[in-house]
Amino acid sequence: MILPETETYRLISPRVNQGDHRGRFVKYFSADSAEEVIPMVESFYSTSAKGVIRGMHFQSGEYAQAKLVTCVYGEILDVIVDLRKDQPTYGEVFSTVLSSENANCLYIPVGFAHGFKTLSEHATVLYHCTAAYSAQHEGGVHLDSLGFDWGGIDADLLSVRDKSFLPLETFKSPF
Numbered sequence: 001m002i003l004p005e006t007e008t009y010r011l012i013s014p015r016v017n018q019g020d021h022r023g024r025f026v027k028y029f030s031a032d033s034a035e036e037v038i039p040m041v042e043s044f045y046s047t048s049a050k051g052v053i054r055g056m057h058f059q060s061g062e063y064a065q066a067k068l069v070t071c072v073y074g075e076i077l078d079v080i081v082d083l084r085k086d087q088p089t090y091g092e093v094f095s096t097v098l099s100s101e102n103a104n105c106l107y108i109p110v111g112f113a114h115g116f117k118t119l120s121e122h123a124t125v126l127y128h129c130t131a132a133y134s135a136q137h138e139g140g141v142h143l144d145s146l147g148f149d150w151g152g153i154d155a156d157l158l159s160v161r162d163k164s165f166l167p168l169e170t171f172k173s174p175f
């Protein structure tokens, strides 16, 4: 997929969110109502305990990914940072709460790094991506270098890889 260079992130509210005595039915994304078709090729989810932060991740080159992210169980603070060098918004952070309650979905174009913190006891985060996973094309920027207040970072709950990322200040963006 070729994304317009000026494309930016979008918070998508669920189109259908009806409940009855059985529970709820939520459609958090529909290609028919999107501004353009987003060809998703991989879908995966992760589960995390309270306080876990994962990020700030991206894939680059031919495996660069746009992502749709939603939280289907629990609540997370979802965070993205703009890594597009030619944009005046380079380094800017956007954050939003995604939860099973609000059923919101964040569309993250190529050129942004993504991460989140789990706010609830447990959270399940679901992704749809426009490119396949490629370990060789993975990259990241240190989550504690964005000038963003995570509301506390528990280093014991970070992955070794996430701790190893360079700070935004010295990081060389591939975008």
Ligand SMILES: Cc1cn([C@H]2C[C@H](O)[C@@H](COP(=O)(O)OP(=O)(O)O[C@H]3O[C@@H](C)C(=O)[C@@H](O)[C@H]3O)O2)c(=O)[nH]c1=O
Pocket (backbone or CB within 6 Å): 044, 046, 054, 055, 056, 057, 058, 114, 115, 116, 127, 133, 159
């Ligand atoms: C992302 C991913 C990981 N893996 C493997 C690699 C590793 O052995 C294991 C766990 O990977 P990680 O520790 O990178 O998982 P995680 O930290 O949850 O990675 C995710 O973080 C969030 C913030 C994102 O934005 C996602 O795109 C993804 O990068 O799963 C896959 O096989 N396929 C995948 O698509």
